[in-house]
Amino acid sequence: MSLRLKFNLILIATTVVGLLAAGLVSWQILQRDARATVQRSAEMLLGGALSVRKYTVDEIRPLLRQLDSAEFLPQTVPAYAASQVIHNLQRNYPEYSYKEAALNPTNPANRAADWEADIIEWFRSHPDDKELSGERATATGSALYISRPIRITNPKCLTCHGDPAAAPAAMKARYGTTNGFGWKLNEVIGAQVVSVPQTVQEAAAWRQFLVFMGSLLAIFLVVGLVLNILLYRFVTRPVALIAERAEAISTGSGSVEELDIGGNDEIGSLARSFNRMQRSLNNAVKLLNESMQ
Numbered sequence: 001m002s003l004r005l006k007f008n009l010i011l012i013a014t015t016v017v018g019l020l021a022a023g024l025v026s027w028q029i030l031q032r033d034a035r036a037t038v039q040r041s042a043e044m045l046l047g048g049a050l051s052v053r054k055y056t057v058d059e060i061r062p063l064l065r066q067l068d069s070a071e072f073l074p075q076t077v078p079a080y081a082a083s084q085v086i087h088n089l090q091r092n093y094p095e096y097s098y099k100e101a102a103l104n105p106t107n108p109a110n111r112a113a114d115w116e117a118d119i120i121e122w123f124r125s126h127p128d129d130k131e132l133s134g135e136r137a138t139a140t141g142s143a144l145y146i147s148r149p150i151r152i153t154n155p156k157c158l159t160c161h162g163d164p165a166a167a168p169a170a171m172k173a174r175y176g177t178t179n180g181f182g183w184k185l186n187e188v189i190g191a192q193v194v195s196v197p198q199t200v201q202e203a204a205a206w207r208q209f210l211v212f213m214g215s216l217l218a219i220f221l222v223v224g225l226v227l228n229i230l231l232y233r234f235v236t237r238p239v240a241l242i243a244e245r246a247e248a249i250s251t252g253s254g255s256v257e258e259l260d261i262g263g264n265d266e267i268g269s270l271a272r273s274f275n276r277m278q279r280s281l282n283n284a285v286k287l288l289n290e291s292m293q
């Protein structure tokens with residue numbers, strides 16, 4: 001096996017091992033970052049919805065109460081405000097969603113889908129848990145969801161969600177008396193569920209991975225090429241030249257020229273030693289020839 005072949009086999013083997021290791025580590029880092037980004041945007045969305053709820057309770061509701069309207073104004077309801085704001089947001093980000101899903105909702109649009117109902121049931125049977133998150137498949141790819149239980153801790157909620165007889169007439173006129181009543185104090189009646197797509201981040205992570213691995217491969221290829229040129233220039237070519245001369249001398253061609261290999265490296269010193277040996281050999285042969293005449 002030639003020196004160049006051996007060298008290249010080792011180079012290829014180390015390159016493959018290096019690429020695999022770098023690929024594995026970078027893929028894990030990129031995946032972790034992508035998940036963290038998705039998680040952050042889900043938390044942001046949930047935080048946004050909670051802020052709208054708080055703003056409605058703190059600032060809008062007191063103002064609207066002053067209107068003393070005969071009609072029920074859903075704008076005073078934090079659940080309504082949050083879902084309207086997110087609804088507007090969804091025009092530009094359709095895959096992002098926030099829902100105050102309830103098993104028995106006042107507004108039928110808030111009725112829990114099957115997977116949301118499972119989450120609510122889970123919170124009902126795990127009263128100590130404050131948050132549940134996970135991944136789920138949607139029509140547009142996988143999505144991350146974060147959910148928090150909605151527990152009735154304030155007896156005032158039951159004015160509108162307890163006994164229908166006690167509920168404001170204007171509200172009943174708008175929403176009817178069949179839905180969204182009969183909630184109990186300390187009962188988990190629903191869950192806030194945000195869902196954000198993972199596909200965008202996953203695609204970005206995949207793109208970054210390909211660019212990183214592609215550049216790494218290009219660097220390895222350039223280094224391999226340069227090493228091959230250096231190997232040829234400084235090792236294999238001079239060694240082949242020395243071997244060729246040694247072969248010529250050993251077959252008795254006395255008039256072989258001296259090697260012209262400079263440099264202070266090991267090959268240069270081998271060439272100088274070789275030239276010296278050739279001179280000594282020539283002298284010895286000359287002496288032998290003279291003594292024989």
Ligand code: HEC
Pocket residue numbers: 074077079080083100101102104105106107108110150151152154156157158159160161168171175180190
């Ligand atoms: C003034 C009456 C009123 C009070 C008080 C009230 N709500 Fe509501 N709530 C409503 C109405 C009306 C809706 C439906 C809004 C809509 O159209 O989306 C609603 C919707 C909700 C929803 C969304 C699910 C559904 O039923 O459509 C949740 C969750 C909710 N309310 C929880 C609460 C909690 C918790 C409290 C107490 C802190 C509370 N509500 C107090 C009237 C009220």
